[in-house]
Amino acid sequence: MRKTNVCSVGMPARGIAGLKDVAARTGLSVSVVSRALNPHPDKNARVAEETRKWVLNVAGEMGFRRNRSAEFMKRGGVATIGVFLPASPNRLVADLVFGIAEVLEAEDFPMQISFDNFAEGFRRFLEHNMDLSHSGVISYPSLVDDPKVEAEVKDYCRGKGRMVLLNTALRLDDVPVVAMDEELGGRMAAEQLLERGCGQFCVVGKCMGRQKGFHSALADAGRKGNEFNGDPDGLKRLASFCRGGSEDRPVGVFAVTDILALRVMRALSGGDARVGTEVLLVGYDDLDLTGETTPSLTTIHQPFREEGRMAARKLINLIYGGKEDPVLISPRLVARESA
Amino acid sequence: MRKTNVCSVGMPARGIAGLKDVAARTGLSVSVVSRALNPHPDKNARVAEETRKWVLNVAGEMGFRRNRSAEFMKRGGVATIGVFLPASPNRLVADLVFGIAEVLEAEDFPMQISFDNFAEGFRRFLEHNMDLSHSGVISYPSLVDDPKVEAEVKDYCRGKGRMVLLNTALRLDDVPVVAMDEELGGRMAAEQLLERGCGQFCVVGKCMGRQKGFHSALADAGRKGNEFNGDPDGLKRLASFCRGGSEDRPVGVFAVTDILALRVMRALSGGDARVGTEVLLVGYDDLDLTGETTPSLTTIHQPFREEGRMAARKLINLIYGGKEDPVLISPRLVARESA
DNA sequence: TTGAAAGCGCTACCAG
DNA sequence: CTGGTAGCGCTTTCAA
Numbered sequence: 001m002r003k004t005n006v007c008s009v010g011m012p013a014r015g016i017a018g019l020k021d022v023a024a025r026t027g028l029s030v031s032v033v034s035r036a037l038n039p040h041p042d043k044n045a046r047v048a049e050e051t052r053k054w055v056l057n058v059a060g061e062m063g064f065r066r067n068r069s070a071e072f073m074k075r076g077g078v079a080t081i082g083v084f085l086p087a088s089p090n091r092l093v094a095d096l097v098f099g100i101a102e103v104l105e106a107e108d109f110p111m112q113i114s115f116d117n118f119a120e121g122f123r124r125f126l127e128h129n130m131d132l133s134h135s136g137v138i139s140y141p142s143l144v145d146d147p148k149v150e151a152e153v154k155d156y157c158r159g160k161g162r163m164v165l166l167n168t169a170l171r172l173d174d175v176p177v178v179a180m181d182e183e184l185g186g187r188m189a190a191e192q193l194l195e196r197g198c199g200q201f202c203v204v205g206k207c208m209g210r211q212k213g214f215h216s217a218l219a220d221a222g223r224k225g226n227e228f229n230g231d232p233d234g235l236k237r238l239a240s241f242c243r244g245g246s247e248d249r250p251v252g253v254f255a256v257t258d259i260l261a262l263r264v265m266r267a268l269s270g271g272d273a274r275v276g277t278e279v280l281l282v283g284y285d286d287l288d289l290t291g292e293t294t295p296s297l298t299t300i301h302q303p304f305r306e307e308g309r310m311a312a313r314k315l316i317n318l319i320y321g322g323k324e325d326p327v328l329i330s331p332r333l334v335a336r337e338s339a
Numbered sequence: 340m341r342k343t344n345v346c347s348v349g350m351p352a353r354g355i356a357g358l359k360d361v362a363a364r365t366g367l368s369v370s371v372v373s374r375a376l377n378p379h380p381d382k383n384a385r386v387a388e389e390t391r392k393w394v395l396n397v398a399g400e401m402g403f404r405r406n407r408s409a410e411f412m413k414r415g416g417v418a419t420i421g422v423f424l425p426a427s428p429n430r431l432v433a434d435l436v437f438g439i440a441e442v443l444e445a446e447d448f449p450m451q452i453s454f455d456n457f458a459e460g461f462r463r464f465l466e467h468n469m470d471l472s473h474s475g476v477i478s479y480p481s482l483v484d485d486p487k488v489e490a491e492v493k494d495y496c497r498g499k500g501r502m503v504l505l506n507t508a509l510r511l512d513d514v515p516v517v518a519m520d521e522e523l524g525g526r527m528a529a530e531q532l533l534e535r536g537c538g539q540f541c542v543v544g545k546c547m548g549r550q551k552g553f554h555s556a557l558a559d560a561g562r563k564g565n566e567f568n569g570d571p572d573g574l575k576r577l578a579s580f581c582r583g584g585s586e587d588r589p590v591g592v593f594a595v596t597d598i599l600a601l602r603v604m605r606a607l608s609g610g611d612a613r614v615g616t617e618v619l620l621v622g623y624d625d626l627d628l629t630g631e632t633t634p635s636l637t638t639i640h641q642p643f644r645e646e647g648r649m650a651a652r653k654l655i656n657l658i659y660g661g662k663e664d665p666v667l668i669s670p671r672l673v674a675r676e677s678a
Numbered sequence: 679t680t681g682a683a684a685g686c687g688c689t690a691c692c693a694g
Numbered sequence: 695c696t697g698g699t700a701g702c703g704c705t706t707t708c709a710a
Contacts, residue, residue: 016470016471018703018704019703019704019705020703020704028680028681029680029681029682030681030682030703030704030705031680031681031682031683031705031706032679032680032681034703034704034705034706035680035705035706038705046679046680047679047680048679048680051679051680063470065470065471066703066704067412067417067702067703067704068704069408069409069411069412069417069418069419069702069703069704070408070412070686070702070703070704070705071703071704071705072408072686072704073406073408073409073412073685073686073687073688073702073703073704073705074685074686074703074704074705074706075686075704075705075706076686077686078406078408078449079408079449080408080449087437088433089430089433089434089437089627089644090429090430090433090627091428091429091430091433091627093433094427094428094429094430094432094433094436095428097433097436097452098426098428098454101451101452101453101454102454104451105451105452105453108451108471109451110417110418110419110449110450110451111449111450111451111452112440112443112444112447112448112449112450113436113440113444113450114440114444115437115440115441131355131402131404132355132404132447258628259628259631262628262631262632262633263631265633266631266633269633287627287628288428288429288430288626288627288628289597289598289601289626289627289628289629289632290628292598292601292602292605293601293628293632294601294604294605294608305428357687357688358687358688358689359687359688367696367697368696368697368698369687369688369689369697369698370689370690370696370697370698370699371695371696371697373687373688373689373690374689374696377689385695385696386695386696387695387696390695390696405687405688406686406687406688408686408687408688409686409687409688409689409702410687410688410689411688411702412686412687412688412689412701412702412703412704413687413688413689413690413701413702414688414689414690414702415702416702
């Protein structure tokens with residue numbers, strides 16, 4: 001419900017104030033107002049500094065909001081930002097969507113999300129977006145590192161396509177990657193286990209960066225970690241290894257995933273090496289229920305919401321001709337009962 | 340990368356085929372093509388059936404996709420669909436987003452998501468969207484039943500605003516509500532517990548519909564359920580109640596939420612009433628890790644993805660002048676170790 | 679430094 | 695039933 005304004009000059013019939021309305025109010029032409037209000041003016045878009053300030057003021061008062069559709073229609077494309085995410089219905093993806101949506105909403109950018117898990121899906125998505133000449137793309141191609149995909153990405157970026165990649169192994173010029181610092185996450189797990197006085201160390205499951213960070217932190221302390229698979233067999237072996245733990249010198253276990261961590265708990269349940277005392281356990285992801293398990297799970301939280309925000313901000317800047325560098329985001333440890 | 344076409348008549352310079360391209364190819368005027376391709380033609384938009392089929396064919400071959408921004412710009416609004424969801428970073432919300440995004444993407448509708456938990460946020464969202472004259476809104480106002488919100492909703496719908504509400508207590512003419520059948524969910528929990536031979540029954544936590552369904556299924560079987568709060572005190576009382584269970588005649592517990600279910604597990608841990616034998620436990624929501632706890636949790640799955648799909652489809656139909664009824668979606672039981 | 683005018687892709691109105 | 699034309703809100707030549 002729009003508040004009725006005392007001054008009715010240049011107020012729109014319905015909806016929000018547009019360029020035309022601001023122009024009417026200021027008495028300037030639409031062109032000038034457009035240029036003054038454009039945060040990313042093109043070369044020949046010169047406006048007197050004084051005029052710009054004035055227009056900016058009036059526009060602010062009138063609650064001007066640029067119509068992105070019209071902006072990009074004129075520019076020969078579609079305002080919509082394409083988002084490609086893995087189809088995992090968990091808090092990680094939800095957080096990512098929160099972050100992206102938050103800044104896109106603030107900037108009045110619409111989006112279109114596509115969910116899929118595989119490289120093939122990502123390629124389809126790119127083709128689709130190329131044709132639509134979307135203003136830009138944020139994508140989380142699930143750690144894809146595939147030459148065909150790489151070609152497709154390059155193709156997309158050759159024209160006006162702008163792209164930000166999330167947590168991927170792909171490295172391309174002019175395509176900034178926003179990623180989680182997985183090695184740091186692994187280090188954090190090791191450091192917590194070290195600090196809590198563990199005598200022996202295990203890592204369960206495969207995840208390059210996390211494992212690497214874990215081992216290197218251990219090495220820094222003159223210790224060594226043992227590797228176990230996440231399959232039933234590996235877990236069985238881990239369970240028997242854990243019998244060597246005591247309250248004094250617990251065994252420290254790092255599961256590269258919360259899911260794996262819960263499987264470790266299960267493998268250990270019923271035995272006499274209890275998680276939280278004889279065995280200290282750290283997971284990774286901070287999924288929904290990790291705070292409610294018994295014992296509650298110490299885990300590495302990944303700030304996906306922040307990652308989403310950064311990606312969206314970078315993309316918008318890119319679209320308007322800016323330049324962006326890759327960035328690494330630090331996870332943080334959430335200490336609970338299990339370690 | 341668009342495939343090069345043998346026939347180059349009416350192929351667009353770049354991007355996808357538009358109305359103009361189809362017109363060029365068929366030799367018809369843009370107006371006719373527009374009407375032929377419009378699935379929701381206005382009153383006076385009459386086209387020869389023969390023409391329509393032909394155009395439809397050609398358009399299909401050319402890979403025509405309507406530019407929604409332009410369509411709605413002309414219609415005096417913005418194509419973007421506003422989506423308002425609770426800011427809960429869990430699989431429920433993720434699933435909802437999946438479902439909505441899936442159909443919107445297929446229909447080339449862009450969207451804008453806003454996350455908030457409270458009625459106040461929803462009102463801000465509506466105001467914002469009213470001004471933007473969004474083509475429509477899907478909202479999950481977190482079970483709100485607030486006269487102020489109701490007024491705002493009515494106001495929004497008075498004009499061209501179209502809206503679909505999710506899981507809300509609000510009931511308004513012309514605003515279809517897509518909701519989960521919570522009573523049925525409660526019934527399912529009771530029936531599972533009955534079937535597994537429980538002798539006594541408890542429900543933990545407050546949630547009207549779910550409780551009601553639970554009790555009524557129990558009543559149908561000539562049984563009665565005891566209510567417990569979800570706070571520490573209530574859980575303590577529940578734990579002592581559960582000591583009455585045996586393998587033969589277990590106590591059946593229905594937690595109205597998975598989180599509560601895990602708290603029940605914790606309250607019972609260490610005692611001699613074990614979940615899965617002396618105590619049978621059913622949760623609600625089927626969150627991320629419920630399949631991995633020990634014992635794994637039997638729970639009621641809510642098909643939020645399907646709910647999202649339905650809501651989006653209904654909204655689109657509404658936008659084009661269709662009529663839609665409210666609908667109730669059935670949850671389903673996921674049987675695991677705890678019951 | 680400013681303004682007028684063309685045009686992005688589409689629909690709606692009005693003539694034929 | 696079909697075609698021409700105006701115009702949605704904006705950017706971008708091009709002239710003044």
